[in-house]
Amino acid sequence: MAFSLPDLPYAHDALAPFLTKETLEFHHDKHHQAYVTNGNNLVKGGEFEGKSLEDVIKGSFGKHAGVFNNVAQIYNHNEYWKCMKPNGGGKIPGALEKALVDAFGSVDKAKEEIVQAGVTQFGSGWAWLAVKDGKVIVTKTPNGENPLVHGATPILTVDVWEHTYYIDYRNRRPDYLKAFVDHLVNWEYAAELYAAATK
Ligand SMILES: [Fe+2]
DSSP, X not given: OOOOOOXXXXXXXXXXXXXXXXXXXXXXXXXXXXXXXXXXXXXXTSTTTTOOHHXXXXXXXXXXXXXXXXXXXXXXXXXXXXXXXXTOSOOOOHHHHHHHHHHHSSHHHHHHHHHHHHXXXXXXXXXXXXXXXXXXXXXXXXXXXXXXXXXOEEEEEEEOSHHXXXXXXXXXXXXXXXXXXXXXXXXXXXXXXXXXXXX
16 A cells, blocks of 8 residues: 555644645645655555555664655654644643643643754754653654654654745744644644553
8 A cells, every 4th residue: 555645634724824725735735745755656666565654664764765754754744734723732631731741840841842842953853742661752853753763652743844834934933833832733632642652
């Protein structure tokens, strides 16, 4: 089975004004689609054909840069879209809220750390909440890399490639990240992933 581009879980204009229809049209329909197309072309006929996204990511890391970069970006974007929702950023389900307070001291501090990770990721990359050894951590990765190749399970991801924010925020990456944590995060989805990663 080749990899495919999942539909957005909402309309292209549903995250406006924080991310506009134009941004989602380019980011999902063009950039994410390109990773799917290139990933399928690179995997075809080789040792990774027919394997799951996670297996290809873990198997190609550090060995097959082209395959890794494209297939990891398919996974990262699949997760990114699900990590947002219209009217997001509200109340955090209890178990995850408690885990964030335990790990960072408060929910506000956890949000600050996510923003800070995104702001300080030099160049293209991603900021994450992940579960490692049963504990919630904030981490950042360059390019297509993600926590799966560092023994951690992602529970929230935010894309900080320029293609994510340049139409709506120009060079103001911190403003985009602030809008993400305050207005876009789908905490219910993150809580589902947290529960699965800690059961
Ligand atoms: Fe992206």
